[in-house]
Amino acid sequence: MKTEHDWITTPVTTDILRGFLDVEATAHGLLPHRLPAQARRQIPDDQLAVAEAQPSGVRLVFRTRATTIELDTLPTKRVYLGFPAPADGVYDLLVDGHLTAQATVAGGNLRTITDMVTQSAELREGPAGTARFTDLPARDKIVEIWLPHTEITELIALRTDAPVEKVPDSGRRVWLHHGSSISHGSNAAHPTAVWPALAAAKGGVELVNMGFSGSALLDPFIARAMRDTLADLISLKIGINVVNTDAMRLRAFTPAVHGFLDTIREGHPTTPVLLVSPILCPIQEDTPGPLAPDFGGGVLRFKATGDPAERAAGRLTLNVIRDELARAVGRRAVDDPNLHYLDGRDLYGESDYAEFPLPDEVHPDPAGHRRIGENFAQLAFTGGGPFADQPA
Structure with missing residues (x-):
């Protein structure tokens, strides 16, 4: 001793x-x-x-x-x-x-x-x-x-x-990521097993993780914080919290997305930005929020409580969100070639859900975090990915 x-x-x-x-x-x-x-x-x-x-x-x-x-x-x-x-x-x-x-x-x-x-x-x-x-x-x-x-x-x-x-600056690119509880690390086994940490290790970048449980709600002050933070790469995983808190309708959501991106672009006019839609979450694919806790059997799970029929009135679901995010990127890409879109189901989709179900119906387990991190690294940091050193 x-x-x-x-x-x-x-x-x-x-x-x-x-x-x-x-x-x-x-x-x-x-x-x-x-x-x-x-x-x-x-x-x-x-x-x-x-x-x-x-x-x-x-x-x-x-x-x-x-x-x-x-x-x-x-x-x-x-x-x-x-x-x-x-x-x-x-x-x-x-x-x-x-x-x-x-x-x-x-x-x-x-x-x-x-x-x-x-x-x-x-x-x-x-x-x-x-x-x-x-x-x-x-x-x-x-x-x-x-x-x-x-x-x-x-x-x-x-x-x-x-x-x-003190260790001098590594010279590695800085990846600034914003997302919800999944990006924060809910159900991950330990801190370097959170999916953005896994992806950062594979991509050889320095991670700044702005994943906030329950709080990826397009808040302007978060956009301003990202605007003012040095970064070489930026990703935004948006949608699940907007749906499960029932925080917006479609009319408010789309301008909020554009406003969030506009603010980030004030500080990062040409930085690669990857907008990522929600991963698969069966209970909210076509059912609006809000989510409610379900303690059946003494185990915490979640259930969606909205009415799918109200989508016509502007209530948001994950499929509505994905369509709107893809449309927003498509419209902006005319003037912003460094803005990219990734469907979250390419990170965790139906086959992944069959292999690694969501224990509480919303958050992946440790194996799910590994799968998401591996898929993100493959799609973003390699080949023609938007974060590759030399995109094809």
């Missing part, structure tokens, strides 16, 4: 953080955010406020010869009233790009969701803890520690048994 004199403590600063848009100094340490402060002041509900503070895709990156690494954090975990406490979130440690070790942090704050519809919650404060990694290779190496994708994580202290150095 190391004594206190053997440890080197390195301040956790933005110099060794990746995948964030902002940080907040707290009473305990440093809290990474995935939206800037100005955008956070415009958030209208608690769901997005929690989601953007959950560090999906956020990681520490540094060079070291350390064989033992400790990271003190204060996690905030989430549980639904009446359901068992969640498993502790996983910290993934990569050595030179390869997953080498995993750890968890027990304790922490516990946020209990008392109403799934209103997202009202009660917070019970708890102690900080330590993610500990041992027996790492005793050589010079680049270490990445990916934070739990669904646990708000305040970073307190980093300790190692060898010095830590």
Whole structure:
């Protein structure tokens, strides 16, 4: 066991953080955010406020010869009233790009969701803890520690048994991605197994993940945050939350899509942008929202509660969304050759659903995340894909 004199403590600063848009100094340490402060002041509900503070895709990156690494954090975990406490979130440690070790942090704050519809919650404060990694290779190496994708994580202290150095910019392209809970990582087993993280690894790019559970709703402040974020590649996975919250009708949806794209183009006039429609979700293909929780058998599933007959009055379904997104891209492509469209069913469609059904009828399981990540990498980053180094 190391004594206190053997440890080197390195301040956790933005110099060794990746995948964030902002940080907040707290009473305990440093809290990474995935939206800037100005955008956070415009958030209208608690769901997005929690989601953007959950560090999906956020990681520490540094060079070291350390064989033992400790990271003190204060996690905030989430549980639904009446359901068992969640498993502790996983910290993934990569050595030179390869997953080498995993750890968890027990304790922490516990946020209990008392109403799934209103997202009202009660917070019970708890102690900080330590993610500990041992027996790492005793050589010079680049270490990445990916934070739990669904646990708000305040970073307190980093300790190692060898010095830590900042890693220069990798020179890899930066991929900025926005989407819903699937992009955020719902049901993924660990942070580097979230589908955008898998696709980024295969594509050799630096990920900034702006996937927000339940909150891909074409909010203007998110578009402005993306406009102002440096990126070489941008993707938008839009539609499922608009349908399952029943947030818009067709008349409002189409201008909102154009407005979102217009805002992004103010800061990224020629950057490749890939607009991705929803993956297959049978309960909402032709049935409008809103979604409602279904606790039958003590297992959380979702059901669509809208009336399919109301599509004629402008109620949205996934098929309506896909048609409208494809039409919008087609119209804009005349003046914007760097805007592209991808049908989400090419990432996860009927054959994928037959092989890897959606456990709660909405979110893929870990195998589904792998399939989506593999398909996205193949379609976007290779051959004539819009994110290929040299598209055909």
